[in-house]
Each structure stands twice: as C-alpha cells, then as structure tokens.
Amino acid sequence: MQAKFAPVFGLLLPALVFLPLLAFMPFEIHGGGWGLIANFFGAALRPSLTPSLLATAFSGIAITLAVALWSWLLSLLIGIAAGLLSAPTVSQAFFGCRWPADLLRRVLALPRSLHELLWGLILLQGLGLQPVVAVIAIAIPYGALVARVVCDQLESLPQEPFRALRVAGVPSPAALLTALGPSLLPGVLSYGGYRLECALRSATLLGVFGLGGVGADLRLSLQSLQFHEAWTSLWALALLMFLLEQGIALLRRRWWQPGAVVGQRGRELLLLFVLLLLLLFPAAQLLDLQWQVLLGPWHWPMDQQIFQWQAWQQPWPKLVGSTLLLTVIAALAAFAAAPLLLLLFSPWALMQPLLRGLGLIARLLPPPLTALLLLFVFKPGLLPAALALAFHNAGILGRLFLEGLEAQDPRPEQALLVAGVSSRKALLMARFNGLAAGYLAYGAYRADVILRETVVVGLVGAGGLGVVLLEALSSFAWADVLPVLVVYALLTLIGEELATRYRSFLLHKHPQKEGGAPTRLQLLAKPMLERA
Amino acid sequence: MFVYLIAFAFLPLQLPAIAETKAAQNQQIPHQAQRPSANKILLRISAIPDQNPEKLNRLYGLLSDELQEKLGVQVKYIPVIDYSAAVTGFRNGDLDLVWFGGLTGVQARLQTPGAKVLAQRDVDAAFHSIFIGNVNSFKGIKPIRGFNDLQQFKGKRFTFGSESSTSGRLMPQYFLSKGGVKNSDFAGGAPGFSGSHDATIALVQSGAYEAGAVNEQVWQSNLKKGTVDRTQVLALWRTPPYPDYHWIAQGDLDKRFGIGFTKKLQKALISLRPSNQQQQQILELFGARQFVVAPASQYGEIESVGRKLGKIR
Structure with missing residues (x-):
C-alpha cells in the first residue's frame, strides 16, 4: 500500500507552495482597492446592456472566434502534415532513413519556443496592421505543438500491422494509412478539439495586446475602470467558452461511448467538418483576411543594426532568475490548486459546480487582466504576477484533472466507500492515485507553457524578461529585442527537454492503462520519442 | 477528405x-x-x-x-x-x-x-503632466517647488502610464532624472507601467502604487467627472511645459x-x-x-x- 501512495504524494506535494504564498500575502496587500474589487464583482450582475455596447461586444466576440477558428484550422493542417513528416516511421517508409524526421522534429522545437504573443509582435512589424497577423501568430506555435503530439501518437502505436502490410507488398502510403490511420484518429480528434479551446484563449489574449477582438475591448474597459462594460464582454465570452467546451465534451462522449452505432461517428464527423467550413467563409470575410500580404513585400525596419554587442550585455542572471522563479511558483500553484480544492470540498455536492464555474472564469480572463485586477489589492511585484498566471492555468489544469477523474474506473472508490473509508480518503486513494502519474506528466508540460506565458504579465512590475522585452519593443530597439527572444527560446527549449525527460521517467515507472477514448491527460502526457 | x-x-x-x-x-x-x-x-x-x-x-x-x-x-x-x-x-x-x-x-x-x-x-x-500621490504615503509631503524636491519619490512604488506615453512616461521620467531620481530608485527597483492614464489614477488611488504621473487633461476631466476620490489621491506637482x-x-x-x-x-x-x-x-x-x-x-x-x-x- 505504501508504494501505491507515492504518486498521490507527488500530486499534493506542490501544494506546499501555498504556504510561503500565504505567509507573504499579508505583507503584500495594501488593501486600498477593495472598493474597486467590490465594484468589479458587483458589476457582474449588472452588465451594461446599451445597444451600441452589445453590438461592440458581439462583434468583438465574432472577431475573436473568427481568429480562433482560422488559426486552429491552419495549426491542425500544419501540425498534422509536420507531425507525419517528423515521425521516423513515416520517414523510414518514404525515404528509407530516419534522419529527415529527426531533423524536422528538432527544427519544430524553435517555433514552439516563442509565445504566440511574441510571434504576433514580430509579424506585426513585417506585415503591419493586418488581421492575418493574429491568425498566423497563433498558427505557427500551435502548428508545431500539434506536430509534436501527432508524431508522439504515431510512434506510440503498435507498428506490427504496418510492418506486416509492408512485408505483404503493400506500398508505403497505403500501408501507413490502413495500418496506422484508424488508430491515430481518436487521439488526433480528441486533441484537435482541445486545441480549439486553446485557440480561443489565445485569440482573446492577443486582443489584449492590440490585435483586436474581445480581448481589446476587455483591456480598454478594465483599464478605464468601466466594469459594467467589461462584464458585457466577459459574459459574452463566458457563454461562448462554455458552449464550446460543452459541445466538444458532448461530441467526445458521444463518439466514444461503448456500443456506438457503426458509421455514426464518421457521418457526424463529416457533418461537423462541412459546418466548420461553412463558418470559415463568413469568418474570413469578417476579418477581411488578406492572405496575399504574406507573399507581398514585408516591411522590416531596416534603419538599425540588428546585432549590437552591447545589447547582449544585460543582467541575465537576475532577469532569468526572476522569470524562472515566477514560472516555478505559478506552475506549482496552478498544478496543486485543482486536486487540493477538490479534496477539501469533495464532501459537499454543491461545491463541484461552483468550482467548475470558478475554473471557467479563470480560463476566460487573460492573465494580464487578472494581474491588473489583483493590483487593486496587492502591491506590484512577483506575487500578483504569479497569482494571475497560476489562476489562469489552474483553470486549464483543473478542467483536465476533472475530466481525467471522471474517466477513471469508479469501482475501486466504491469498494473503499463500502468498506467504510471516508469519502476524502477514498477519493485520494482510488481516483487520485490512478490519475497522479498522468497529471504530473501533464503538469510538467504545462510548466513549459507557463514559462512562455511569463512574458504577458510583465506589466505588473514582476521584473524579468517580459519587462525588458516590452520596453525594447516600445522603443523600437530591435537590437535589444533580439537577445531577449534568443534567451526566451533557449529557456523554453531547455524546459521542454527537462519536462520530456521527467515525463518519460514518470510514465515508465507508472504505465498508463489504455483503451476507449484517450483522455487529454493521457494524450498530452505521452512521452516524447525516445531520443535515438 | x-x-x-x-x-x-x-x-x-x-x-x-x-x-x-x-x-x-x-x-x-x-x-x-x-x-x-x-x-x-x-x-x-x-x-x-x-x-x-x-x-x-x-x-x-x-x-x-x-x-x-x-x-x-x-x-x-x-x-x-x-x-x-x-x-x-x-x-x-x-x-x-x-x-x-x-x-x-x-x-x-x-x-x-x-x-x-x-x-x-x-x-x-505647452502641455503638462501632473504627479499624483496616495494620501497615506504623501500626507505630510514637503511641497514640490523644484526638481530637487522630486527626491521624495525615491523608495516609493511609482507607476507611469503606457511605456510610450509622452505625458504619462517620457517627460515625467525626464523631470525625475533632472531631480536625480532614476527608474531604479523606486521601490522594487523599477517603476510600473499601468498602460493608461485612467489606470494610473485608479492604481494610485487604491494604493497599489504610492505615486504616479498622468496627463493633465485626463486628470482634469476625471476631476470634473467625479471619478477621483479626493480624500485618497492628491495632485502633488504640475510639471514644466513641453510640446x-x-x-x-x-x-x-x-x-x-x-x-x-x-x-x-x-x-x-x-x-x-x-x-x-x-x-x-x-x-x-x-x-x-x-x-x-x-x-x-x-x-x-x-x-x-x-x-x-x-x-x-
């Protein structure tokens, strides 16, 4: 029994980060803005409903959704193509060697290493105020991420059917499609749905930084303290996110329920695709997407030397140190929040919907705006920045955690309950334990994402690389921008490598059960390819 | 497909x-x-x-x-x-x-x-910026008559507006530097950037930042609208003019x-x-x-x- 407890400890140990956070909190509160916070939440019940504002909110939502849809679709296309090309099996089958795939996989780590916001700011320089900037900015890093998951999925499938077909003389493309295609589909579909949710969040965030849509409305109304107006956008966004998440969850359940009618999934999938494609045209119209600007002349600012030696002489240890500290605190808190809250409140049936609601708000509020709200009561510094990042990511992690919990076999917990074990202990020993390794592995991946996201909370004075970057960008000092981008990329590449190793270590130690629809946790927690 | x-x-x-x-x-x-x-x-x-x-x-x-x-x-x-x-x-x-x-x-x-x-x-x-401060931090402040009196902002939590704002950042920072106050002299080793003049006023009024610099026109219009709580936030100094x-x-x-x-x-x-x-x-x-x-x-x-x-x- 002792040995079986171990993963659960891994799950709850990060919660220790709350001790120092809570201990320091009283010293970091100035408390002058409780009135503002009260006004903010008070305004939730009375969003502004003037027709002009409703129209603004609606068009903001439509723009954000359009950006999300297009960037999502592009990222899937890029990701699936690049994912297949970077899989050694495919490379072996087509070219007879695996090095092209290995090379491509390493190259793909680069676009992943920069946050979509940074891609947006870079592309904005070259392309100007074009709606297509937001779409491409999300599609680039997302495409590289999807490629990684597709490639990992493909490589973890049993290879025997494929080899058998090859030996029987079937040509490689056909053999790949027949042997690996059907088993790849559930994973890709499930992950694809998840990416749409992510794309919606990213599109909102990019709006906060000037690329239009509901994020822009939110930032401007929060900054000028027009809370009633802010809530009009927030409620609209909440509704959209809720519908999207529930819709995707519904399809997941429907398509993978045992005993589904044969062929039903295929038909519905086709219908869904047609629907999406029909949506894409109005979306492109709305955004006035002009793809041809990608081919036209790019207007890079040429008046400066891009490489200046003195721009590389920054206080790197301090900058990197505070960025990493922010990442670690935010990642641990985000990771531990959901299990801890569930464990504390599990005996009360009412708490679950309440926590779910809180999670939804956490996911829909972009971290820089949460940080701005936190500043009304906290002194500026690391703490509000870390809390803002932790809150947002706890919403995302919590959702995956709950989903994972529900997919667990309920019998061990019921057995424990029948045996008279308290409900908290039963939850801990049965459900949490089964989930722990997968959740830990996913947490490692999320820490990576949080590292990239630290750039967006620079505004609350947390220090670190984000502040230097925003200052350099607003001075149009490209020579200063370059080193920060390079350091960011290096940090995330190292982070990704560490996270990958940790995950394969975890999953080797605690192999996951497979079967049925893979939960996203299982999918995302899959180890990267073993390095050859 | x-x-x-x-x-x-x-x-x-x-x-x-x-x-x-x-x-x-x-x-x-x-x-x-x-x-x-x-x-x-x-x-x-x-x-x-x-x-x-x-x-x-x-x-x-x-x-x-x-x-x-x-x-x-x-x-x-x-x-x-x-x-x-x-x-x-x-x-x-x-x-x-x-x-x-x-x-x-x-x-x-x-x-x-x-x-x-x-x-x-x-x-x-001839435009101006206004330096504002939270009452709790600046109640007994020595009136600011020259650049040297700006030294009183050292060690305080201070916020500018947007990074690129002239009245909310550039000129205030310039006048501060004339008084011998560097950005690294503020509490936390750096100033904040609230993003807008309205946000600066709200953040100084709440006390998140003890002081800040805003566009005079925005300050005046906020006073007129009554969105400033005069018991919480003070106008400390009007800068010299600049275009x-x-x-x-x-x-x-x-x-x-x-x-x-x-x-x-x-x-x-x-x-x-x-x-x-x-x-x-x-x-x-x-x-x-x-x-x-x-x-x-x-x-x-x-x-x-x-x-x-x-x-x-």
Whole structure:
C-alpha cells in the first residue's frame, strides 16, 4: 500500500507552495482597492446592456472566434502534415532513413519556443496592421505543438500491422494509412478539439495586446475602470467558452461511448467538418483576411543594426532568475490548486459546480487582466504576477484533472466507500492515485507553457524578461529585442527537454492503462520519442 | 477528405482579391496591388489609444464625417489599441493621418520618410503632466517647488502610464532624472507601467502604487467627472511645459489624392471652429479651442529627451 501512495504524494506535494504564498500575502496587500474589487464583482450582475455596447461586444466576440477558428484550422493542417513528416516511421517508409524526421522534429522545437504573443509582435512589424497577423501568430506555435503530439501518437502505436502490410507488398502510403490511420484518429480528434479551446484563449489574449477582438475591448474597459462594460464582454465570452467546451465534451462522449452505432461517428464527423467550413467563409470575410500580404513585400525596419554587442550585455542572471522563479511558483500553484480544492470540498455536492464555474472564469480572463485586477489589492511585484498566471492555468489544469477523474474506473472508490473509508480518503486513494502519474506528466508540460506565458504579465512590475522585452519593443530597439527572444527560446527549449525527460521517467515507472477514448491527460502526457 | 480541407482552406485566399477587384471596377478606379496602403480613395485616420474606446469611437466618427464632407474623399477611422502598434501601422503605410503623442509622433516620423506634422491643439505647445500621490504615503509631503524636491519619490512604488506615453512616461521620467531620481530608485527597483492614464489614477488611488504621473487633461476631466476620490489621491506637482500631441500625415497624400491635398487636409483641421455645432462637438471631445499649425522643429525637444532616455534609437 505504501508504494501505491507515492504518486498521490507527488500530486499534493506542490501544494506546499501555498504556504510561503500565504505567509507573504499579508505583507503584500495594501488593501486600498477593495472598493474597486467590490465594484468589479458587483458589476457582474449588472452588465451594461446599451445597444451600441452589445453590438461592440458581439462583434468583438465574432472577431475573436473568427481568429480562433482560422488559426486552429491552419495549426491542425500544419501540425498534422509536420507531425507525419517528423515521425521516423513515416520517414523510414518514404525515404528509407530516419534522419529527415529527426531533423524536422528538432527544427519544430524553435517555433514552439516563442509565445504566440511574441510571434504576433514580430509579424506585426513585417506585415503591419493586418488581421492575418493574429491568425498566423497563433498558427505557427500551435502548428508545431500539434506536430509534436501527432508524431508522439504515431510512434506510440503498435507498428506490427504496418510492418506486416509492408512485408505483404503493400506500398508505403497505403500501408501507413490502413495500418496506422484508424488508430491515430481518436487521439488526433480528441486533441484537435482541445486545441480549439486553446485557440480561443489565445485569440482573446492577443486582443489584449492590440490585435483586436474581445480581448481589446476587455483591456480598454478594465483599464478605464468601466466594469459594467467589461462584464458585457466577459459574459459574452463566458457563454461562448462554455458552449464550446460543452459541445466538444458532448461530441467526445458521444463518439466514444461503448456500443456506438457503426458509421455514426464518421457521418457526424463529416457533418461537423462541412459546418466548420461553412463558418470559415463568413469568418474570413469578417476579418477581411488578406492572405496575399504574406507573399507581398514585408516591411522590416531596416534603419538599425540588428546585432549590437552591447545589447547582449544585460543582467541575465537576475532577469532569468526572476522569470524562472515566477514560472516555478505559478506552475506549482496552478498544478496543486485543482486536486487540493477538490479534496477539501469533495464532501459537499454543491461545491463541484461552483468550482467548475470558478475554473471557467479563470480560463476566460487573460492573465494580464487578472494581474491588473489583483493590483487593486496587492502591491506590484512577483506575487500578483504569479497569482494571475497560476489562476489562469489552474483553470486549464483543473478542467483536465476533472475530466481525467471522471474517466477513471469508479469501482475501486466504491469498494473503499463500502468498506467504510471516508469519502476524502477514498477519493485520494482510488481516483487520485490512478490519475497522479498522468497529471504530473501533464503538469510538467504545462510548466513549459507557463514559462512562455511569463512574458504577458510583465506589466505588473514582476521584473524579468517580459519587462525588458516590452520596453525594447516600445522603443523600437530591435537590437535589444533580439537577445531577449534568443534567451526566451533557449529557456523554453531547455524546459521542454527537462519536462520530456521527467515525463518519460514518470510514465515508465507508472504505465498508463489504455483503451476507449484517450483522455487529454493521457494524450498530452505521452512521452516524447525516445531520443535515438 | 483532406484534399477538400486544404482546398477550402486556401479558397478565401482568392476571395478578398476578387471582391476587391469588383469594388475597384465599380468605382472606376484602376486596381493596383492588393495592399491597402496602395488604396487611392480611402483616407485612413487613427489615433493612439489614450482614452476609453467609446469616446475615441465617438470622436473619430464625428471627425471622419467632417473631413469626408470637407475633402470629398472617403474617410475611415481605424482603431488601434496599442501606442507602438499605431507607430508600426503608420510606418507600414496602413494609416494615413494619425493623432500621435509627442514621443510616438517623433518615432513615427523617424521611421516614415516624408511624413509631415500637420497640426496640434492650442494646448499642445505647452502641455503638462501632473504627479499624483496616495494620501497615506504623501500626507505630510514637503511641497514640490523644484526638481530637487522630486527626491521624495525615491523608495516609493511609482507607476507611469503606457511605456510610450509622452505625458504619462517620457517627460515625467525626464523631470525625475533632472531631480536625480532614476527608474531604479523606486521601490522594487523599477517603476510600473499601468498602460493608461485612467489606470494610473485608479492604481494610485487604491494604493497599489504610492505615486504616479498622468496627463493633465485626463486628470482634469476625471476631476470634473467625479471619478477621483479626493480624500485618497492628491495632485502633488504640475510639471514644466513641453510640446505634446500632434497630427501627422503620410508624405505621399498629394500623390494619391491629388496635388494640394495635404494643404487642404491641414486647412480642414485648423479651420474647425466652436461656432459650428458639429465642429464644436469635435473640439470639445479633443479638449481644445482649436487646432493650429505646428512646426516640426517644436518636437526637437521631445526627440532629444527621447534619445537621452533610450526611447528613440
């Protein structure tokens, strides 16, 4: 029994980060803005409903959704193509060697290493105020991420059917499609749905930084303290996110329920695709997407030397140190929040919907705006920045955690309950334990994402690389921008490598059960390819 | 399935181009490149986002109508929510006429050869910032009479507005440096950047920051609206004057809209008068009695301060 407890400890140990956070909190509160916070939440019940504002909110939502849809679709296309090309099996089958795939996989780590916001700011320089900037900015890093998951999925499938077909003389493309295609589909579909949710969040965030849509409305109304107006956008966004998440969850359940009618999934999938494609045209119209600007002349600012030696002489240890500290605190808190809250409140049936609601708000509020709200009561510094990042990511992690919990076999917990074990202990020993390794592995991946996201909370004075970057960008000092981008990329590449190793270590130690629809946790927690 | 998906994905690549060609034919205008900067008939105006968006939309909606009427060209307001995005948009030719701040205007002109300063408000030749402080931190403060008295801000939590704001950042930082206060002298080793003047007021009033610097006009209008709690936040110091906001136009307007267009545009701006009802509304929203011709040389001071503080390279 002792040995079986171990993963659960891994799950709850990060919660220790709350001790120092809570201990320091009283010293970091100035408390002058409780009135503002009260006004903010008070305004939730009375969003502004003037027709002009409703129209603004609606068009903001439509723009954000359009950006999300297009960037999502592009990222899937890029990701699936690049994912297949970077899989050694495919490379072996087509070219007879695996090095092209290995090379491509390493190259793909680069676009992943920069946050979509940074891609947006870079592309904005070259392309100007074009709606297509937001779409491409999300599609680039997302495409590289999807490629990684597709490639990992493909490589973890049993290879025997494929080899058998090859030996029987079937040509490689056909053999790949027949042997690996059907088993790849559930994973890709499930992950694809998840990416749409992510794309919606990213599109909102990019709006906060000037690329239009509901994020822009939110930032401007929060900054000028027009809370009633802010809530009009927030409620609209909440509704959209809720519908999207529930819709995707519904399809997941429907398509993978045992005993589904044969062929039903295929038909519905086709219908869904047609629907999406029909949506894409109005979306492109709305955004006035002009793809041809990608081919036209790019207007890079040429008046400066891009490489200046003195721009590389920054206080790197301090900058990197505070960025990493922010990442670690935010990642641990985000990771531990959901299990801890569930464990504390599990005996009360009412708490679950309440926590779910809180999670939804956490996911829909972009971290820089949460940080701005936190500043009304906290002194500026690391703490509000870390809390803002932790809150947002706890919403995302919590959702995956709950989903994972529900997919667990309920019998061990019921057995424990029948045996008279308290409900908290039963939850801990049965459900949490089964989930722990997968959740830990996913947490490692999320820490990576949080590292990239630290750039967006620079505004609350947390220090670190984000502040230097925003200052350099607003001075149009490209020579200063370059080193920060390079350091960011290096940090995330190292982070990704560490996270990958940790995950394969975890999953080797605690192999996951497979079967049925893979939960996203299982999918995302899959180890990267073993390095050859 | 995939083939369809790909085909569909790239279809819209053609669509806007087709639509544009049609529009161009309808208006009997020769269709050039698809890039909007090559658009010959539409005057695109914009502004740095220093006010709440609703006010900006109202203001520039009115101004667009007015200019359209006076100039006989189509005018469109393109909202931008970031100071540097306005500069970038202007440099890339996506915007024709922009209401810039002092610093962003200089940045935009340096990056856009040929760009011209058209006009400023009567108040812009001598604009001011106000340093504000939270009552709890600055109750017994020694009145600030000269730059040296700014030393009292050392060790305080201090916030500027946007990174690129002239009145909310550049000039306040410059005056602080004259008083021997560096950015690293503030609590936490760095100032904050609230993002906007309204946010600076709210954050100082709440106490998140003990002090901050804001645009005098925004401060006054917040006082008038009653959104400032005078028991919580104090006006500590009014800075010396400096030139700020101004209209900047692309250098190729004459080529695109006809000879003498730039002059006509300038005249349309400086001839706005409070006696006309619609024009009065515009001027009131701008917080000005009228627009006047501005010499570009006036902004030399802003440029040299910008270079000193590293905001212009």
